[in-house]
Structures are given as C-alpha cells and as structure tokens.
Amino acid sequence: MQKRNSQIKFYDSKAYDAAKAGKYDSAIFFTRKMLVTAKKENNIQEIKKTYFKLSRYYNKLEKYDSAIVANNKVLRILESEFDTLSVAKRRNLNGTYYKKIDSFETAYENYTKSKELYLIKGDTINAGKVLLNIANLQKQNGNFGASQLSALDGLDYLKDSGHIRNIAGLYNALSVVSKETDKLKAAEEYINKAIELAKDSISIRKIGKKNITTFKNTKANIFKESEQYDKAIEIYKDLLNDKGNDILENKRINTNLAYTLFLKNGFNKTSDSLLRNSLSYFYSKENLSAIYSAQLKLAELYQDKDVLQYSKYIDLAAESAKKLGNLTSVYEVMEVKLRSDYSREDFDRYVALGRQLETKEEDLNHFYIYERYNYDKAEKAKITALNKARESKIRFLILLLTVIVLLVLIFFIYQKIKRRHKIEKVKTVHSTEARISSKVHDELANDIHNLMAQLETSDPDKDIVLDKLDTIYNNARDISKQNRSVETGEAFVDELNNLFRSYQSEAVNVLLKRYDVSIWNGISSHIKVTIYRVLQELLTNMKKHSNAGLVVVSIEKENKQLFIQYIDNGKGFTEEISKNGLQNAENRIQAIQGKLTFDTELHKGCKFSINVPV
Known part of the structure; x- marks a missing residue:
C-alpha cells in the first residue's frame, strides 16, 4: 500500500471539515485538489476514495448526474479489483441516484445487478434490502404486480434477520400495492404489521421516525380510499402535530388532509388554502412529483366550483405529468378531464394511454419474471450454502456458550466455597470467644473462692475484702456477657x-x-x-x-x-x-x-x- 502524501492528508482534512460544516461546495473543491494529487502519484486507493467522497458530496447537493459520474468511476476501479460486494453496494447506490432523476429503467437495471451480485456472494440480507428498493421503484412506476413479487421475495430473505427497518419498509410497499389494486383489507393488514414493528424506543430508533410517519400516512390513505374519512383525518392531524417531521413531509400530509376534507365535505376553503400553500412550497423546492400531485388535487377541487381555476390546474397538471415522463400520471390527468370535459380527441388519447400502460406493465412483468427465473436456481443454491454455514456457526456458538456458562458456573461455585470458608472462620472465632468467656468466668470464680478462703485464715478489713470480692464478681459477669452467644x-x-x-x-x-x-x-x-x-x-x-x-x-x-x-x-x-x-x-x-x-x-x-x- 502506498504511503499517504502529506498534501493529500491536508486536502482530505479540509474537505472533511467543510463537509462537517455543511459546506459541500468547499468540500468538493478540496476533494478535487486531493484527486489531482492522487492521480499524479497514480495512487489508486486514494483515487478511489476521492471519487467515493465526490459522489457523496454531490448527492448532498442534489447534483445527482455528477454523483453518478463519480460513482461510476469508483465502480470501474472496484470491478478491476474483483471486489464483488463493494461493486454490489455501488450498483445499489447508482440505482438510487438514477431513481432520483426519474431514470427508472436504468435505476432498475442497477438495482437488479446489485441484487444478483449479493446473491452470488451468498449475502441474502443485503439482497433483501435491495429488493425493497426494487419494490418501491416498481410501485412508483405503476408496476404493482412485480412490486408485490419483489416485496415478498425481500421478506423471504429478511425474515428472522432482525433488520426491522427494511422488513417494515417491505410491509409498507405491500400495503401501498394492495391499496392501489383495491385490496384495502390486505392493505390495512400489511401496514398494521409495519407499524406494530415499532413497539418500543429501540425499535422506533431502528426503523426511523420519518419512516414511521410514512407508514401512518399510508394507513390514513387506506382509510381515505375506503371512505372512512374521519379516521383518515384524525391520523393526518396527529401527524401534523408531531414537531419532529420535516417541512416537506408536513406539506405532503397537508395535501392528503386537504383532499380527504374535500372528498368528505366537497369544496371548502380549508382544502383550498392547504393545497395552495403546499403547492407554493413544492414550487420553491422544484419537487415535480409533489407539484403534479397538488395541481391535480386542486383541479379536482375546482372541477364543479370554478371552471377557470379547474382549467388552469388541469392544464398545469398535464404539463407536469409530461415533464415527469410518467404514463400513469398522464393517464390520471386524462381520467379527470373526461369527467367534465368530454371530447373525442381526449377519449382516444385516454384509450391509447391505457393500452400503452398495459403494454409497459406486461413488458416489465416479463422482464422481471425472466430475470427472476434465470437467477432462481443460483439463489436457492446460495441460500442452501448459506444455511449450512449458518448451521455450522450456530453449532460453534452453542459449544462456545456452553463452555462460557460452565466457566462462569465454576467461578461462582469457587467464590461461594471461598466465602463459606471465610464464614466458617468467623464462626470459629465467635465459638472460641464463647469458650474463653466460660473459661475466664470459671477462673474468676476460683479467685473469688481463694479470697474467701483467705478470710477464713486471716482477719483483714472486712469492707475492703467485700469491695474486692464485688469488683471481681462484676468483672466476671461483664466478661461473660461480652462473650456470650448472640x-x-x-x-x-x-x-x-x-x-x-x-x-x-x-x-x-x-x-x-x-x-x-x-x-x-x-x-x-x-x-x-x-x-x-x-x-x-x-x-x-x-x-x-x-x-x-x-x-x-x-x-x-x-x-x-x-x-x-x-x-x-x-x-x-x-x-x-x-x-x-x-x-x-x-x-x-x-x-x-x-x-x-x-x-x-x-x-x-x-x-x-x-x-x-x-
């Protein structure tokens, strides 16, 4: 391994401090300086580290195209080093970057490759985590059948693993898919499973407060779809009272609350105000999918109330849907338009979009099933090998635990015996004291007897003798009392x-x-x-x-x-x-x-x- 250049250390330290302070532009500047130095020395490990850091800093700035370029540089180095697990990790990250720029097919390819590499290495846990990303991507793209299969596969890999954050996410994906396909009872069961995993402070921390908010929002959406508006409204309001949510999440909840109030009460000023306020925020953040959602809801709000406002927002929603490049969103706009403004052109467009969506879903399903079939045997073989390795590890751990328990048991027995010996010593001392007490008492009694004998042979002062006798007797009694058993x-x-x-x-x-x-x-x-x-x-x-x-x-x-x-x-x-x-x-x-x-x-x-x- 090459020794680290002092200049590289300096730039790395500067980049770290800048990133810690949230100054990512400065962090990128110093990291690029670091990269130039590393390239001059042809220090591959430092080059790899700098591209990794650049990818992370660009992501923080939401410059996802640049993040992808840097991440691909890292990927090429890792592939040349045959570091399969690191390549799998980078592929998964690429999938997330491509998803953020709405390049869904490329995102799916990267996620799929990542999952395959993890399974080749027998890492079913990380494969299960990637399947959560795949399921969410398929769900977002309207491919609900494939999303359900991916989520179920992910649960198979992660069950009993303790990775409750990802397990809860998979249950949420299954719930949303069930809701979108009108299986509302199943949707409620799945989301309840996700929420129930957050049973204490430790599990809440593991799952993440933001994810739990998402799960509760999903549950409210299910109640909204089943026309249980009061239950939905209660959950939305509870979520909005939570001070821990970020602004974007609160604005999304506000749009859902506004739309539910509209479904329950028809046009109302509260819904209008909430939707306009949220839309304004989404514009400021250039969040296109959120902008589209708020525009479409405002169009529905004004559909029977104000023709001009309805026309404004339906046109804006149609424009946003085209920018998203999402056929499902365009289809939703056409569906709303046909409710009040029927034209042959719109109807034909609506039917054509429906066919396109069906074809796309069939293609995606076919692609997913084909990919799943090709790797199913390999996955099963890897799982079998992994299970055998786990069984061996479990046997070793049981043996080790048994030895530890025996050692601890022996230690405690030794300490107990040692303590018992000390107790016996103390008891022996007490017993000895009792015997001494009896002996001293007897000896003092003899002294008394001798003194009395002297009285018979001589004629000392009687009061003096009696005083001495009384003193001897009292001393004997005190000694006996001090040393008697307690x-x-x-x-x-x-x-x-x-x-x-x-x-x-x-x-x-x-x-x-x-x-x-x-x-x-x-x-x-x-x-x-x-x-x-x-x-x-x-x-x-x-x-x-x-x-x-x-x-x-x-x-x-x-x-x-x-x-x-x-x-x-x-x-x-x-x-x-x-x-x-x-x-x-x-x-x-x-x-x-x-x-x-x-x-x-x-x-x-x-x-x-x-x-x-x-």
Whole structure:
C-alpha cells in the first residue's frame, strides 16, 4: 500500500471539515485538489476514495448526474479489483441516484445487478434490502404486480434477520400495492404489521421516525380510499402535530388532509388554502412529483366550483405529468378531464394511454419474471450454502456458550466455597470467644473462692475484702456477657436494643437515629454477630475511657451496603492509642469484607464509620 502524501492528508482534512460544516461546495473543491494529487502519484486507493467522497458530496447537493459520474468511476476501479460486494453496494447506490432523476429503467437495471451480485456472494440480507428498493421503484412506476413479487421475495430473505427497518419498509410497499389494486383489507393488514414493528424506543430508533410517519400516512390513505374519512383525518392531524417531521413531509400530509376534507365535505376553503400553500412550497423546492400531485388535487377541487381555476390546474397538471415522463400520471390527468370535459380527441388519447400502460406493465412483468427465473436456481443454491454455514456457526456458538456458562458456573461455585470458608472462620472465632468467656468466668470464680478462703485464715478489713470480692464478681459477669452467644434470628433486633440500653445511664445518653429494624432482613448471621461485637466494643471503650455524656449511633442500608456511624462527645484519643485499642474491631470488620474508619482528636470526641457489603 502506498504511503499517504502529506498534501493529500491536508486536502482530505479540509474537505472533511467543510463537509462537517455543511459546506459541500468547499468540500468538493478540496476533494478535487486531493484527486489531482492522487492521480499524479497514480495512487489508486486514494483515487478511489476521492471519487467515493465526490459522489457523496454531490448527492448532498442534489447534483445527482455528477454523483453518478463519480460513482461510476469508483465502480470501474472496484470491478478491476474483483471486489464483488463493494461493486454490489455501488450498483445499489447508482440505482438510487438514477431513481432520483426519474431514470427508472436504468435505476432498475442497477438495482437488479446489485441484487444478483449479493446473491452470488451468498449475502441474502443485503439482497433483501435491495429488493425493497426494487419494490418501491416498481410501485412508483405503476408496476404493482412485480412490486408485490419483489416485496415478498425481500421478506423471504429478511425474515428472522432482525433488520426491522427494511422488513417494515417491505410491509409498507405491500400495503401501498394492495391499496392501489383495491385490496384495502390486505392493505390495512400489511401496514398494521409495519407499524406494530415499532413497539418500543429501540425499535422506533431502528426503523426511523420519518419512516414511521410514512407508514401512518399510508394507513390514513387506506382509510381515505375506503371512505372512512374521519379516521383518515384524525391520523393526518396527529401527524401534523408531531414537531419532529420535516417541512416537506408536513406539506405532503397537508395535501392528503386537504383532499380527504374535500372528498368528505366537497369544496371548502380549508382544502383550498392547504393545497395552495403546499403547492407554493413544492414550487420553491422544484419537487415535480409533489407539484403534479397538488395541481391535480386542486383541479379536482375546482372541477364543479370554478371552471377557470379547474382549467388552469388541469392544464398545469398535464404539463407536469409530461415533464415527469410518467404514463400513469398522464393517464390520471386524462381520467379527470373526461369527467367534465368530454371530447373525442381526449377519449382516444385516454384509450391509447391505457393500452400503452398495459403494454409497459406486461413488458416489465416479463422482464422481471425472466430475470427472476434465470437467477432462481443460483439463489436457492446460495441460500442452501448459506444455511449450512449458518448451521455450522450456530453449532460453534452453542459449544462456545456452553463452555462460557460452565466457566462462569465454576467461578461462582469457587467464590461461594471461598466465602463459606471465610464464614466458617468467623464462626470459629465467635465459638472460641464463647469458650474463653466460660473459661475466664470459671477462673474468676476460683479467685473469688481463694479470697474467701483467705478470710477464713486471716482477719483483714472486712469492707475492703467485700469491695474486692464485688469488683471481681462484676468483672466476671461483664466478661461473660461480652462473650456470650448472640441471638441472630428475629430476636436480634431486641438483642441490639438491649445492648444500647445496657450502656444508657444517668451520666450517658445513648441515641439511635435513622434506624429501621427491617434492614436486618436477609443479612447473614455472621455479619449480625460481627456488627454486634464491634458496637459492643466501641460502647465499652466509651464507658471505660472517654467520659462521654452523649453517644449517637445511626444504622442504614442502601444499594446492598450497610452504613453504621458512631459519634460520642468524649475526650477522644490519639492515633497511636487507637491502633492498639481498636485492632480487634478493625480485624472483625475486615473479616466480613468491610471497612472501619475513624476521626478523633484528644478532647474532641470520636467518630467511627463502618461500611459492610451485604
């Protein structure tokens, strides 16, 4: 691959910035500079890129002839490189360009070639997308039978593919074809299928808001044809209230609304105003097909009301139909003329046009059926091969998914076992504490016994001995209480309340805030015991060392996290003292994957924060 010239980079950057700003003339200028440089170096890849960009920028400016020239340059390079899929893509784009300049036969040839190339490569999805373009082209050209066949073929390729934008478009094409051939029930069924695909925000985004508006407009047109005027008018008005529509789409809806109001009520000023306003806009945009449609509707509006206005608009519609080069449009004008102004010349012209249309439709049907027959076997072979490839891919994906599921399952089992071991360790610690409690109690009881024995052999001050005895006994009782087992079932709430009450006195006020007893529901027993022990230790330290008069404890649960805060107004302590005195509490919290932090200074009280995942 050739190294990219710095000049090409410069021009490419300038073109990109201009296009981003919507200045497509400038973008074309810099891209042409880029092309000249690429040609001097005979850099084929850069030449290909520049023609591609030119095609896109000309399209943005609606200069479709120039877009076609640039796109054909790209096509020739791609064909020389035997890049079939890229050629298919460019052929499809050419079809769209030719359609925009009303060169329907050339558009059809390009679309057909694109579809064939996609099928040769087994790409049925893109073939189905191209068939949507073919169906719409045939529908627009009045070839409804072939359009229906193309749309049905497209659905066969795209069903179960998830490409709901194109599937909905094919249903809309089938609906319009059914309407135009007076199969109104089928038309309504098809358009309902298209609209039902837009069931949520994701599908609406995929299909596109503009397309959904088109589908609803089609449904209203069906109601209009079946003389359900009120239903049609309701949909048109709803669509016009949608601020997301572009001006052109709103003007088209206005013409449909105006014509429906005319069909329901006869001549009326609202219809006249809406049609004239829309026609004026279509003139400004030089949209010939929309101009023709509005002119013909105005002619029908004035047909029985004002002969001069009728004559003006029917003549204008006839002129526009000739410019379009669309026999169907010319035929429609003649049909309206014969309703009020019969002449032998017009009648003969009308009959001749009818025959021409029949012949053209037969030719197009024959061409389509012939093309379809020639490639039917190849398509089936490609589909079979594609299905086999898909089956192999599905089998591989199932195997891969099974392996992934097994690995995930093994990981979770490992984590559960690991967590269970940690829980067992914590439980072992609690069990050990209970045994120590019993042992200390027994030893202290022995001390009491020894002291009493001394009383029998000597004569110390009785009050002193009794005071010592009372102190030993109280210490033993406190140690036993601190290390006894904790109830973790429904009685845990009472257990915790009793703990706080036991440290409440005339000198110390213990307050609980932001505490909902239901937070303990679903929390593991070993976490409850750990929290209980840590709070007990903090309260004990407060009682022994801090001289606090007020203790505030808050307990909350949010997003599977338990948040506990302890604050007192005692004398506080230094960080060095805290490391020695609070090591046990920190170890307990860490054992349950939690975190304990504190904030304290001498004579400024203590603040502890505990965070535990539950």
